[in-house]
Amino acid sequence: MLPPFDLYQPQSLADALQALAENGDMQPLAGATNLVPDLRGKRETCRNFVSLQALDDLRYIKRDGTRVTLGARTTIADILHDHGMETDAPALYAVASIFAGSMVRTAATIGGNICCGSPSADTVPALLTLDAEVTLSSTSAERTVPLDEFYIDYKKSVMRGDELLTSVSWNIPPENSANLSYKLARRKGDAITVTGVAVLIAAQDGVCSRARIALGSVGPTIFRAKAAEAMLTGKALDEDIIEQAARAAADQSSPIDDIRASAGYRLQTAFSLTRRLLTQAWKQLA
Amino acid sequence: MSKQKNITVKVNGNAVEFVVPAHRTLLEALRHEGFVEIKCGCEKGDCGACAVLLDGEPVDSCLTLAWHADGREVTTIKGIGQPGKADPLQKAFIETGGAQCGYCTPGMIAAAKSLLKDNPDPSLAEIKRGLSGNLCRCTGYTRIFEAVQLAARELRDEGEAA
Numbered sequence: 494m495l496p497p498f499d500l501y502q503p504q505s506l507a508d509a510l511q512a513l514a515e516n517g518d519m520q521p522l523a524g525a526t527n528l529v530p531d532l533r534g535k536r537e538t539c540r541n542f543v544s545l546q547a548l549d550d551l552r553y554i555k556r557d558g559t560r561v562t563l564g565a566r567t568t569i570a571d572i573l574h575d576h577g578m579e580t581d582a583p584a585l586y587a588v589a590s591i592f593a594g595s596m597v598r599t600a601a602t603i604g605g606n607i608c609c610g611s612p613s614a615d616t617v618p619a620l621l622t623l624d625a626e627v628t629l630s631s632t633s634a635e636r637t638v639p640l641d642e643f644y645i646d647y648k649k650s651v652m653r654g655d656e657l658l659t660s661v662s663w664n665i666p667p668e669n670s671a672n673l674s675y676k677l678a679r680r681k682g683d684a685i686t687v688t689g690v691a692v693l694i695a696a697q698d699g700v701c702s703r704a705r706i707a708l709g710s711v712g713p714t715i716f717r718a719k720a721a722e723a724m725l726t727g728k729a730l731d732e733d734i735i736e737q738a739a740r741a742a743a744d745q746s747s748p749i750d751d752i753r754a755s756a757g758y759r760l761q762t763a764f765s766l767t768r769r770l771l772t773q774a775w776k777q778l779a
Numbered sequence: 780m781s782k783q784k785n786i787t788v789k790v791n792g793n794a795v796e797f798v799v800p801a802h803r804t805l806l807e808a809l810r811h812e813g814f815v816e817i818k819c820g821c822e823k824g825d826c827g828a829c830a831v832l833l834d835g836e837p838v839d840s841c842l843t844l845a846w847h848a849d850g851r852e853v854t855t856i857k858g859i860g861q862p863g864k865a866d867p868l869q870k871a872f873i874e875t876g877g878a879q880c881g882y883c884t885p886g887m888i889a890a891a892k893s894l895l896k897d898n899p900d901p902s903l904a905e906i907k908r909g910l911s912g913n914l915c916r917c918t919g920y921t922r923i924f925e926a927v928q929l930a931a932r933e934l935r936d937e938g939e940a941a
Contacts (some may be wrong), residue, residue, distance in 0.1 A: 594912015682911025
Protein backbone atom coordinates (compact mmCIF):
# COMPACT_ATOMS: atom_id res chain seq x y z
CA MET A 494 0.00 0.00 0.00
CA LEU A 495 1.18 3.48 -0.82
CA PRO A 496 0.64 6.26 1.69
CA PRO A 497 -2.40 8.42 0.81
CA PHE A 498 -1.62 11.45 -1.35
CA ASP A 499 -3.40 13.98 -3.54
CA LEU A 500 -3.03 13.87 -7.29
CA TYR A 501 -4.13 16.70 -9.54
CA GLN A 502 -4.55 15.68 -13.18
CA PRO A 503 -4.43 18.78 -15.40
CA GLN A 504 -5.18 18.54 -19.12
CA SER A 505 -2.83 21.34 -20.15
CA LEU A 506 0.68 22.54 -19.39
CA ALA A 507 -0.70 25.96 -18.42
CA ASP A 508 -2.91 24.35 -15.76
CA ALA A 509 0.00 22.26 -14.46
CA LEU A 510 2.23 25.35 -14.15
CA GLN A 511 -0.59 27.27 -12.47
CA ALA A 512 -0.99 24.49 -9.89
CA LEU A 513 2.76 24.44 -9.19
CA ALA A 514 2.73 28.24 -8.77
CA GLU A 515 -0.17 28.10 -6.31
CA ASN A 516 0.90 25.06 -4.26
CA GLY A 517 4.31 25.31 -2.67
CA ASP A 518 4.15 21.70 -1.47
CA MET A 519 3.28 20.22 -4.88
CA GLN A 520 5.65 18.09 -6.96
CA PRO A 521 5.34 16.83 -10.53
CA LEU A 522 4.71 13.14 -11.17
CA ALA A 523 5.35 11.67 -14.64
CA GLY A 524 6.23 8.00 -15.16
CA ALA A 525 6.38 7.56 -11.37
CA THR A 526 8.82 4.65 -11.69
CA ASN A 527 11.06 6.27 -9.06
CA LEU A 528 8.35 8.01 -7.09
CA VAL A 529 6.17 4.98 -6.39
CA PRO A 530 9.01 2.91 -4.87
CA ASP A 531 10.18 6.00 -2.95
CA LEU A 532 6.67 6.56 -1.57
CA ARG A 533 6.35 2.90 -0.67
CA GLY A 534 9.80 2.90 0.94
CA LYS A 535 8.95 6.07 2.92
CA ARG A 536 11.83 7.95 1.30
CA GLU A 537 9.43 10.41 -0.35
CA THR A 538 7.55 12.72 2.00
CA CYS A 539 5.61 14.80 -0.55
CA ARG A 540 1.85 14.08 -0.47
CA ASN A 541 0.63 16.45 -3.15
CA PHE A 542 1.40 15.75 -6.77
CA VAL A 543 0.53 17.11 -10.18
CA SER A 544 0.33 14.41 -12.81
CA LEU A 545 1.95 15.07 -16.19
CA GLN A 546 0.30 11.95 -17.62
CA ALA A 547 -2.19 13.78 -19.86
CA LEU A 548 0.30 16.37 -21.15
CA ASP A 549 1.00 14.82 -24.54
CA ASP A 550 2.36 18.14 -25.78
CA LEU A 551 5.40 17.44 -23.60
CA ARG A 552 5.99 14.11 -25.37
CA TYR A 553 7.86 14.72 -28.60
CA ILE A 554 11.20 14.36 -30.35
CA LYS A 555 11.93 17.36 -32.57
CA ARG A 556 14.79 18.10 -34.91
CA ASP A 557 15.67 21.53 -36.20
CA GLY A 558 18.86 21.44 -38.26
CA THR A 559 21.49 20.02 -35.95
CA ARG A 560 19.41 20.63 -32.81
CA VAL A 561 17.49 17.77 -31.16
CA THR A 562 14.85 18.55 -28.56
CA LEU A 563 12.99 16.05 -26.40
CA GLY A 564 9.85 17.00 -24.54
CA ALA A 565 10.20 16.16 -20.86
CA ARG A 566 7.47 13.47 -21.03
CA THR A 567 9.34 11.57 -23.75
CA THR A 568 9.84 8.07 -22.42
CA ILE A 569 12.99 5.98 -22.46
CA ALA A 570 11.17 3.60 -24.82
CA ASP A 571 10.39 6.54 -27.15
CA ILE A 572 14.14 7.27 -27.33
CA LEU A 573 14.83 3.63 -28.24
CA HIS A 574 12.07 3.55 -30.85
CA ASP A 575 13.31 6.74 -32.54
CA HIS A 576 15.27 5.90 -35.66
CA GLY A 577 17.75 8.78 -35.62
CA MET A 578 18.71 8.60 -31.96
CA GLU A 579 21.49 6.07 -32.40
CA THR A 580 23.46 8.67 -34.39
CA ASP A 581 22.05 11.88 -32.88
CA ALA A 582 22.95 10.86 -29.33
CA PRO A 583 24.91 7.58 -29.41
CA ALA A 584 25.64 7.42 -25.67
CA LEU A 585 22.06 8.32 -24.74
CA TYR A 586 20.72 5.62 -27.05
CA ALA A 587 23.13 3.11 -25.54
CA VAL A 588 22.10 3.83 -21.94
CA ALA A 589 18.41 3.86 -22.90
CA SER A 590 18.78 0.29 -24.17
CA ILE A 591 20.03 -0.97 -20.80
CA PHE A 592 17.91 1.36 -18.64
CA ALA A 593 16.06 -0.69 -15.97
CA GLY A 594 13.72 -3.23 -17.62
CA SER A 595 11.36 -2.93 -20.55
CA MET A 596 8.26 -2.12 -18.46
CA VAL A 597 10.06 0.70 -16.67
CA ARG A 598 11.36 2.00 -20.02
CA THR A 599 7.75 2.28 -21.23
CA ALA A 600 6.79 4.54 -18.32
CA ALA A 601 9.96 6.37 -17.23
CA THR A 602 10.52 9.79 -18.78
CA ILE A 603 13.66 11.70 -19.66
CA GLY A 604 12.45 14.68 -17.60
CA GLY A 605 11.86 12.43 -14.61
CA ASN A 606 15.28 10.84 -14.86
CA ILE A 607 16.91 14.28 -14.91
CA CYS A 608 14.72 15.76 -12.15
CA CYS A 609 14.95 12.89 -9.68
CA GLY A 610 18.51 14.15 -9.22
CA SER A 611 19.89 10.75 -8.41
CA PRO A 612 23.69 10.43 -8.81
CA SER A 613 22.95 7.15 -10.62
CA ALA A 614 20.48 8.60 -13.17
CA ASP A 615 21.49 6.79 -16.34
CA THR A 616 20.63 9.37 -18.98
CA VAL A 617 22.48 12.25 -17.33
CA PRO A 618 26.17 11.38 -18.02
CA ALA A 619 25.28 10.83 -21.67
CA LEU A 620 23.38 14.13 -21.87
CA LEU A 621 26.29 15.97 -20.20
CA THR A 622 28.70 14.77 -22.90
CA LEU A 623 26.32 16.32 -25.46
CA ASP A 624 26.32 19.72 -23.69
CA ALA A 625 22.57 19.33 -23.23
CA GLU A 626 20.44 22.19 -21.97
CA VAL A 627 17.16 21.99 -20.09
CA THR A 628 14.21 24.35 -20.32
CA LEU A 629 12.53 25.29 -17.05
CA SER A 630 9.05 26.76 -17.39
CA SER A 631 6.80 28.57 -14.96
CA THR A 632 3.66 30.70 -15.27
CA SER A 633 5.80 33.84 -15.42
CA ALA A 634 8.81 32.86 -17.52
CA GLU A 635 10.88 30.25 -19.26
CA ARG A 636 14.63 29.85 -18.89
CA THR A 637 17.25 27.60 -20.39
CA VAL A 638 19.95 26.15 -18.15
CA PRO A 639 22.94 24.06 -19.22
CA LEU A 640 22.48 20.63 -17.67
CA ASP A 641 26.03 21.07 -16.40
CA GLU A 642 24.77 23.90 -14.14
CA PHE A 643 21.50 22.20 -13.15
CA TYR A 644 22.60 20.15 -10.13
CA ILE A 645 23.91 21.90 -7.04
CA ASP A 646 24.04 19.04 -4.53
CA TYR A 647 22.73 15.55 -3.81
CA LYS A 648 19.18 15.52 -5.25
CA LYS A 649 19.22 19.33 -5.37
CA SER A 650 18.98 21.46 -8.48
CA VAL A 651 18.51 25.08 -9.50
CA MET A 652 14.88 24.36 -10.45
CA ARG A 653 12.43 26.31 -8.29
CA GLY A 654 9.28 24.76 -6.81
CA ASP A 655 7.06 26.67 -9.25
CA GLU A 656 9.07 25.50 -12.25
CA LEU A 657 8.68 22.44 -14.42
CA LEU A 658 11.40 20.97 -16.62
CA THR A 659 9.68 20.95 -20.00
CA SER A 660 12.39 19.94 -22.47
CA VAL A 661 16.01 18.93 -22.97
CA SER A 662 17.98 19.70 -26.11
CA TRP A 663 21.44 19.34 -27.61
CA ASN A 664 23.36 19.65 -30.86
CA ILE A 665 24.03 16.48 -32.83
CA PRO A 666 27.70 15.52 -32.27
CA PRO A 667 30.13 16.62 -35.02
CA GLU A 668 30.99 14.29 -37.89
CA ASN A 669 34.30 12.93 -36.67
CA SER A 670 33.36 12.16 -33.09
CA ALA A 671 32.78 9.18 -30.85
CA ASN A 672 30.23 9.22 -28.03
CA LEU A 673 30.39 6.20 -25.74
CA SER A 674 29.04 5.17 -22.38
CA TYR A 675 29.42 2.37 -19.89
CA LYS A 676 27.11 1.40 -17.08
CA LEU A 677 28.81 -0.76 -14.48
CA ALA A 678 26.27 -2.60 -12.33
CA ARG A 679 25.74 -5.91 -10.62
CA ARG A 680 23.75 -7.16 -13.61
CA LYS A 681 23.57 -6.13 -17.26
CA GLY A 682 19.92 -5.08 -16.92
CA ASP A 683 17.42 -4.13 -14.24
CA ALA A 684 20.14 -2.77 -11.97
CA ILE A 685 21.23 0.46 -10.32
CA THR A 686 24.49 1.88 -11.61
CA VAL A 687 27.63 1.35 -9.50
CA THR A 688 29.75 3.57 -11.74
CA GLY A 689 28.49 5.30 -14.89
CA VAL A 690 30.76 6.96 -17.42
CA ALA A 691 30.10 8.69 -20.72
CA VAL A 692 32.61 10.34 -23.02
CA LEU A 693 32.55 12.31 -26.24
CA ILE A 694 35.72 12.81 -28.24
CA ALA A 695 35.84 14.80 -31.47
CA ALA A 696 38.93 14.81 -33.65
CA GLN A 697 40.17 17.27 -36.22
CA ASP A 698 43.47 17.05 -38.12
CA GLY A 699 44.73 14.29 -35.86
CA VAL A 700 44.13 16.11 -32.58
CA CYS A 701 41.31 15.99 -30.09
CA SER A 702 39.17 19.05 -30.78
CA ARG A 703 36.54 18.45 -28.11
CA ALA A 704 36.55 16.22 -25.05
CA ARG A 705 33.67 15.56 -22.69
CA ILE A 706 33.82 13.17 -19.75
CA ALA A 707 30.88 12.73 -17.38
CA LEU A 708 30.73 10.47 -14.34
CA GLY A 709 27.77 9.17 -12.38
CA SER A 710 27.36 7.37 -9.05
CA VAL A 711 30.77 8.53 -7.85
CA GLY A 712 29.77 11.74 -6.06
CA PRO A 713 26.73 13.60 -4.69
CA THR A 714 25.87 14.73 -8.22
CA ILE A 715 26.70 13.56 -11.70
CA PHE A 716 29.48 15.80 -12.97
CA ARG A 717 31.79 16.62 -15.85
CA ALA A 718 35.48 15.94 -15.27
CA LYS A 719 36.61 19.25 -16.70
CA ALA A 720 40.26 19.10 -15.64
CA ALA A 721 40.53 15.79 -17.47
CA GLU A 722 38.73 17.21 -20.52
CA ALA A 723 41.20 20.11 -20.66
CA MET A 724 44.15 17.70 -20.60
CA LEU A 725 42.89 16.05 -23.80
CA THR A 726 41.79 19.05 -25.84
CA GLY A 727 44.21 20.09 -28.56
CA LYS A 728 46.35 16.96 -28.26
CA ALA A 729 46.90 13.85 -30.29
CA LEU A 730 45.82 11.23 -27.78
CA ASP A 731 48.02 8.37 -26.71
CA GLU A 732 48.12 5.88 -23.88
CA ASP A 733 49.93 8.25 -21.50
CA ILE A 734 47.65 11.25 -21.97
CA ILE A 735 44.55 9.05 -21.68
CA GLU A 736 45.88 7.48 -18.50
CA GLN A 737 46.57 10.91 -16.97
CA ALA A 738 43.15 12.22 -17.95
CA ALA A 739 41.41 9.14 -16.55
CA ARG A 740 43.37 9.62 -13.31
CA ALA A 741 42.28 13.28 -13.17
CA ALA A 742 38.65 12.26 -13.75
CA ALA A 743 38.79 9.73 -10.91
CA ASP A 744 40.49 12.33 -8.67
CA GLN A 745 37.49 14.61 -9.15
CA SER A 746 35.07 11.95 -7.89
CA SER A 747 34.09 11.55 -4.23
CA PRO A 748 32.31 8.21 -3.99
CA ILE A 749 30.75 6.66 -0.91
CA ASP A 750 30.41 3.10 0.36
CA ASP A 751 26.90 1.72 -0.05
CA ILE A 752 25.15 -1.61 -0.47
CA ARG A 753 26.15 -1.84 -4.13
CA ALA A 754 29.89 -1.14 -3.92
CA SER A 755 32.67 0.34 -1.82
CA ALA A 756 34.04 3.82 -2.38
CA GLY A 757 37.41 2.31 -3.27
CA TYR A 758 35.90 0.09 -5.96
CA ARG A 759 34.03 3.06 -7.41
CA LEU A 760 37.20 5.16 -7.46
CA GLN A 761 39.13 2.41 -9.24
CA THR A 762 36.35 1.80 -11.78
CA ALA A 763 35.88 5.53 -12.42
CA PHE A 764 39.53 5.51 -13.50
CA SER A 765 39.53 2.27 -15.46
CA LEU A 766 36.22 2.85 -17.25
CA THR A 767 37.18 6.40 -18.23
CA ARG A 768 40.48 5.10 -19.58
CA ARG A 769 38.72 2.31 -21.45
CA LEU A 770 36.09 4.58 -23.06
CA LEU A 771 38.63 7.25 -24.03
CA THR A 772 40.84 4.59 -25.61
CA GLN A 773 37.91 3.08 -27.50
CA ALA A 774 36.71 6.51 -28.65
CA TRP A 775 40.14 7.55 -29.92
CA LYS A 776 40.59 4.21 -31.73
CA GLN A 777 37.21 4.68 -33.42
CA LEU A 778 38.35 8.02 -34.78
CA ALA A 779 41.76 6.89 -35.97
CA MET B 780 -6.63 14.20 0.99
CA SER B 781 -6.98 11.09 -1.03
CA LYS B 782 -10.41 11.60 -2.48
CA GLN B 783 -11.94 8.71 -4.36
CA LYS B 784 -12.53 8.72 -8.08
CA ASN B 785 -14.61 6.61 -10.45
CA ILE B 786 -12.47 5.12 -13.13
CA THR B 787 -13.19 2.81 -16.02
CA VAL B 788 -10.57 0.47 -17.39
CA LYS B 789 -11.16 -1.90 -20.25
CA VAL B 790 -9.68 -5.21 -19.10
CA ASN B 791 -9.30 -7.86 -21.79
CA GLY B 792 -12.04 -6.14 -23.77
CA ASN B 793 -14.55 -5.68 -20.94
CA ALA B 794 -15.14 -2.35 -19.22
CA VAL B 795 -14.48 -2.55 -15.49
CA GLU B 796 -15.52 0.31 -13.24
CA PHE B 797 -14.12 0.91 -9.80
CA VAL B 798 -13.81 3.64 -7.21
CA VAL B 799 -10.27 4.18 -5.92
CA PRO B 800 -8.11 6.83 -4.28
CA ALA B 801 -5.07 8.35 -6.03
CA HIS B 802 -2.61 6.18 -4.16
CA ARG B 803 -4.13 2.89 -5.37
CA THR B 804 -1.91 1.11 -7.90
CA LEU B 805 -3.33 -0.60 -10.96
CA LEU B 806 -2.04 -3.90 -9.53
CA GLU B 807 -3.96 -3.47 -6.27
CA ALA B 808 -7.09 -2.22 -8.01
CA LEU B 809 -7.24 -5.04 -10.55
CA ARG B 810 -6.41 -7.83 -8.13
CA HIS B 811 -9.12 -6.49 -5.81
CA GLU B 812 -11.57 -6.80 -8.72
CA GLY B 813 -10.60 -10.45 -9.13
CA PHE B 814 -7.93 -10.23 -11.82
CA VAL B 815 -5.58 -12.39 -9.77
CA GLU B 816 -3.78 -13.61 -12.87
CA ILE B 817 -1.73 -10.42 -12.38
CA LYS B 818 0.93 -11.39 -9.87
CA CYS B 819 2.31 -9.24 -7.08
CA GLY B 820 6.07 -9.53 -6.64
CA CYS B 821 8.57 -6.91 -5.53
CA GLU B 822 6.25 -3.88 -5.85
CA LYS B 823 9.17 -1.70 -6.94
CA GLY B 824 9.51 -2.34 -10.63
CA ASP B 825 12.31 -4.87 -10.44
CA CYS B 826 10.71 -8.27 -10.97
CA GLY B 827 8.06 -7.79 -13.66
CA ALA B 828 5.62 -10.34 -12.16
CA CYS B 829 2.88 -7.69 -12.32
CA ALA B 830 3.51 -6.72 -15.95
CA VAL B 831 0.45 -6.15 -18.12
CA LEU B 832 -0.08 -4.46 -21.46
CA LEU B 833 -1.52 -0.94 -21.14
CA ASP B 834 -2.78 0.21 -24.53
CA GLY B 835 -0.52 -2.50 -25.93
CA GLU B 836 2.66 -1.34 -24.15
CA PRO B 837 4.17 -3.32 -21.28
CA VAL B 838 4.05 -1.66 -17.85
CA ASP B 839 4.62 -2.77 -14.30
CA SER B 840 1.14 -2.51 -12.81
CA CYS B 841 2.72 -2.05 -9.35
CA LEU B 842 4.23 1.26 -10.52
CA THR B 843 1.15 2.41 -12.43
CA LEU B 844 -1.41 4.50 -10.57
CA ALA B 845 -4.93 3.21 -11.24
CA TRP B 846 -6.05 6.77 -12.06
CA HIS B 847 -3.54 6.83 -14.91
CA ALA B 848 -5.23 3.81 -16.48
CA ASP B 849 -8.63 5.53 -16.56
CA GLY B 850 -10.18 5.18 -20.02
CA ARG B 851 -7.37 2.92 -21.22
CA GLU B 852 -7.08 -0.73 -22.16
CA VAL B 853 -5.36 -3.38 -20.05
CA THR B 854 -4.45 -6.81 -21.40
CA THR B 855 -3.57 -9.50 -18.88
CA ILE B 856 -2.30 -13.00 -19.60
CA LYS B 857 -5.95 -14.12 -19.94
CA GLY B 858 -6.47 -11.52 -22.64
CA ILE B 859 -3.38 -12.71 -24.50
CA GLY B 860 -4.81 -16.23 -24.81
CA GLN B 861 -6.93 -18.84 -23.07
CA PRO B 862 -6.97 -22.65 -23.02
CA GLY B 863 -8.33 -23.75 -26.38
CA LYS B 864 -7.14 -20.56 -28.08
CA ALA B 865 -3.69 -20.13 -26.62
CA ASP B 866 -1.26 -17.57 -27.96
CA PRO B 867 1.86 -19.01 -29.69
CA LEU B 868 3.88 -17.63 -26.76
CA GLN B 869 1.77 -19.55 -24.25
CA LYS B 870 2.08 -22.75 -26.29
CA ALA B 871 5.83 -22.27 -26.57
CA PHE B 872 6.22 -21.73 -22.81
CA ILE B 873 4.38 -25.04 -22.25
CA GLU B 874 6.33 -26.87 -24.91
CA THR B 875 9.81 -25.79 -23.78
CA GLY B 876 9.17 -25.91 -20.04
CA GLY B 877 9.54 -22.13 -19.86
CA ALA B 878 6.95 -22.08 -17.09
CA GLN B 879 7.89 -23.97 -13.96
CA CYS B 880 6.31 -22.54 -10.80
CA GLY B 881 4.53 -20.14 -13.14
CA TYR B 882 4.61 -17.04 -10.97
CA CYS B 883 6.72 -14.98 -13.38
CA THR B 884 4.97 -16.31 -16.49
CA PRO B 885 2.10 -13.78 -16.88
CA GLY B 886 4.55 -10.88 -16.72
CA MET B 887 7.16 -12.67 -18.76
CA ILE B 888 4.64 -13.30 -21.56
CA ALA B 889 3.37 -9.70 -21.43
CA ALA B 890 6.94 -8.44 -21.94
CA ALA B 891 7.63 -11.06 -24.63
CA LYS B 892 4.40 -10.18 -26.45
CA SER B 893 5.47 -6.57 -26.69
CA LEU B 894 8.99 -7.56 -27.76
CA LEU B 895 7.70 -9.72 -30.64
CA LYS B 896 5.28 -7.01 -31.75
CA ASP B 897 8.20 -4.59 -32.20
CA ASN B 898 10.70 -7.18 -33.38
CA PRO B 899 9.38 -10.40 -34.96
CA ASP B 900 12.86 -11.90 -35.32
CA PRO B 901 14.82 -11.01 -32.17
CA SER B 902 18.35 -12.21 -31.55
CA LEU B 903 19.13 -13.89 -28.24
CA ALA B 904 20.67 -10.60 -27.03
CA GLU B 905 17.49 -8.73 -28.00
CA ILE B 906 15.34 -11.28 -26.17
CA LYS B 907 17.48 -10.89 -23.06
CA ARG B 908 17.16 -7.12 -23.27
CA GLY B 909 13.40 -7.33 -23.84
CA LEU B 910 12.96 -9.54 -20.78
CA SER B 911 15.51 -7.73 -18.59
CA GLY B 912 12.72 -6.40 -16.36
CA ASN B 913 11.36 -9.88 -15.59
CA LEU B 914 12.91 -12.12 -12.97
CA CYS B 915 12.50 -15.90 -12.86
CA ARG B 916 13.89 -17.92 -9.97
CA CYS B 917 13.14 -21.38 -11.41
CA THR B 918 14.25 -21.79 -14.97
CA GLY B 919 17.61 -20.08 -15.20
CA TYR B 920 15.97 -18.35 -18.17
CA THR B 921 17.30 -20.76 -20.82
CA ARG B 922 13.92 -22.34 -21.51
CA ILE B 923 12.19 -18.98 -21.41
CA PHE B 924 14.52 -17.68 -24.12
CA GLU B 925 13.87 -20.88 -26.10
CA ALA B 926 10.13 -20.34 -25.72
CA VAL B 927 10.34 -16.81 -27.09
CA GLN B 928 12.48 -18.00 -30.02
CA LEU B 929 10.03 -20.81 -30.72
CA ALA B 930 7.02 -18.49 -30.59
CA ALA B 931 8.79 -15.96 -32.80
CA ARG B 932 9.43 -18.70 -35.40
CA GLU B 933 5.83 -19.84 -35.15
CA LEU B 934 4.48 -16.31 -35.63
CA ARG B 935 6.78 -15.66 -38.58
CA ASP B 936 5.69 -18.94 -40.23
CA GLU B 937 2.04 -18.00 -39.65
CA GLY B 938 2.72 -14.58 -41.17
CA GLU B 939 4.32 -16.15 -44.25
CA ALA B 940 1.49 -18.64 -44.64
CA ALA B 941 -1.15 -15.91 -44.43
